[in-house]
Amino acid sequence: FSRPDRPLGPYDTDEKVTSYQQATTYNNFYEFGTDKSDPARLARSLKPRPWTVRIDGEVRKPQTVDIDTLQSWFPLEDRIYRMRCVEGWSMVMPWLGFPLAALIRRLEPTGKAKYVQFTALLDTKQFPGQKQQVLKWPYVEGLRLDEALHPLSFMAVGLHGRTLPGQNGAPLRLVVPWKYGFKNIKSIVRITLTEKQPQTTWALAAPQEYGFYANVNPAVPHPRWSQATERRIGELGRRKTLPFNGYADEVAGLYRGMDLRKNF
Amino acid sequence: MTRPAPTPAPARRPPARLGWLVPAVTVGGLLPVAVLVYDALSGALGANPIQRATLQTGLLTLVLLVLSLACTPLRLLTGWTWPARIRKTLGLLGFGYAALHFLIYLFDHSFDLTLMTEDVLKRPFITAGFTALLLLVPLALTSTPRAVKRLGFVRWTRLHQLAYVAVSLGALHYYWGVKKDHTPPLIYAAVIAALFLIRFLKRRPARSARAGSRAAKS
Numbered sequence: 488f489s490r491p492d493r494p495l496g497p498y499d500t501d502e503k504v505t506s507y508q509q510a511t512t513y514n515n516f517y518e519f520g521t522d523k524s525d526p527a528r529l530a531r532s533l534k535p536r537p538w539t540v541r542i543d544g545e546v547r548k549p550q551t552v553d554i555d556t557l558q559s560w561f562p563l564e565d566r567i568y569r570m571r572c573v574e575g576w577s578m579v580m581p582w583l584g585f586p587l588a589a590l591i592r593r594l595e596p597t598g599k600a601k602y603v604q605f606t607a608l609l610d611t612k613q614f615p616g617q618k619q620q621v622l623k624w625p626y627v628e629g630l631r632l633d634e635a636l637h638p639l640s641f642m643a644v645g646l647h648g649r650t651l652p653g654q655n656g657a658p659l660r661l662v663v664p665w666k667y668g669f670k671n672i673k674s675i676v677r678i679t680l681t682e683k684q685p686q687t688t689w690a691l692a693a694p695q696e697y698g699f700y701a702n703v704n705p706a707v708p709h710p711r712w713s714q715a716t717e718r719r720i721g722e723l724g725r726r727k728t729l730p731f732n733g734y735a736d737e738v739a740g741l742y743r744g745m746d747l748r749k750n751f
Numbered sequence: 752m753t754r755p756a757p758t759p760a761p762a763r764r765p766p767a768r769l770g771w772l773v774p775a776v777t778v779g780g781l782l783p784v785a786v787l788v789y790d791a792l793s794g795a796l797g798a799n800p801i802q803r804a805t806l807q808t809g810l811l812t813l814v815l816l817v818l819s820l821a822c823t824p825l826r827l828l829t830g831w832t833w834p835a836r837i838r839k840t841l842g843l844l845g846f847g848y849a850a851l852h853f854l855i856y857l858f859d860h861s862f863d864l865t866l867m868t869e870d871v872l873k874r875p876f877i878t879a880g881f882t883a884l885l886l887l888v889p890l891a892l893t894s895t896p897r898a899v900k901r902l903g904f905v906r907w908t909r910l911h912q913l914a915y916v917a918v919s920l921g922a923l924h925y926y927w928g929v930k931k932d933h934t935p936p937l938i939y940a941a942v943i944a945a946l947f948l949i950r951f952l953k954r955r956p957a958r959s960a961r962a963g964s965r966a967a968k969s
Binding site for chain 1: 797798799801802859860861866869870873874875876877927928930931932
């Protein structure tokens with residue numbers, strides 16, 4: 488597979504795209520199991536249709552909407568984004584989807600809305616890994632409202648020009664490319680606008696290691712390993728990790744005045 | 752002796768009978784290297800082959816060291832003598848995999864010794880693994896019968912008790928290295944603790960009995 492047959496958009500990277508094979512066989516998706524090969528092996532148990540997404544909290548129009556309806560609200564776009572895992576590896580992913588901001592605006596948040604909370608599917612039949620309490624299920628992630636409204640924040644429904652495979656978070660997942668991969672919650676069933684900062688899964692599991700913000704930051708090491716370098720999947724050597732995963736020009740302003748060592 | 756008298760070893764079995772044992776363990780222990788090389792060349796190590804090779808050599812180190820440490824408890828429990836014959840081979844294989852694991856780590860960091868030093872000093876996870884490897888070096892160097900003679904059996908034995916420290920640090924290194932699912936490293940830790948306990952319980956009465964007989968003689 489090569490890159491989409493179109494000129495690059497303002498947010499696309501021109502770096503070499505990670506192959507479909509690699510992007511769909513090397514996944515962290517603990518709902519299927521903790522091994523990187525578990526998601527590809529077990530993804531068939533996930534049924535992405537029929538699928539509904541519940542939208543509630545601080546919105547004028549709380550509703551439960553079918554995934555196909557939700558998708559039809561927006562024209563689908565390509566985005567080629569870098570993806571940096573907190574474990575020190577990275578990929579270049581050609582996503583297909585729509586800006587999160589477009590969805591949020593359509594939901595008409597009330598004046599009280601400050602955060603967006605995402606909840607993934609809880610179902611041990613479809614997610615066998617949820618039989619083990621490795622993490623507190625269901626997986627929950629969140630963004631500050633201004634982060635969610637940033638034009639880089641994206642809801643993906645496809646990858647490499649195809650429907651999103653189960654192991655990559657079918658049918659609907661979050662993509663925030665300047666944050667560590669675990670922020671990109673998969674298989675979303677609920678979107679809640681909240682007044683308070685959501686309690687996110689990894690921050691609950693190990694608060695000293697994973698924060699709410701999780702912005703890619705080579706200067707703040709994980710307590711157990713350095714974040715200064717990363718391996719791009721498909722390459723043997725390591726490359727330097729860039730602040731905000733190379734999106735500093737776009738997003739650094741969101742965090743002006745914040746101590747990013749404390750708010751890691 | 753506290754345990755029932757062991758069934759006497761069959762007199763017909765000469766020591767050469769198990770001559771195949773050490774070569775078989777050596778070949779079997781090296782087989783994973785061949786598999787690893789084959790997988791690496793055929794692309795079977797997946798999307799992140801270096802990480803996979805690091806993990807596999809690390810696990811093989813732990814498995815072989817645990818097997819080596821299981822030899823004496825197994826002999827104490829069963830009275831079999833053959834485990835003692837392969838203890839050294841298993842230990843050396845374990846050291847070999849630890850060295851390979853470390854080499855892959857160095858390769859992963861482009862042999863940048865500054866980066867390595869920083870890792871060793873700053874990150875307990877690496878400190879534990881690196882210390883374990885360092886502790887194994889003197890054990891590997893004194894694994895010859897000549898070294899036993901030179902050091903004297905008592906001192907040699909005491910030195911080689913470092914293997915328990917090394918393998919425990921190895922298990923800790925594994926525990927600290929995983930992101931969340933701590934079950935596998937805890938299984939290793941439990942096995943190591945059980946082996947240590949068997950050795951401790953089985954040795955204690957023997958030693959006090961010996962001390963007692965010595966006291967009676969004087």
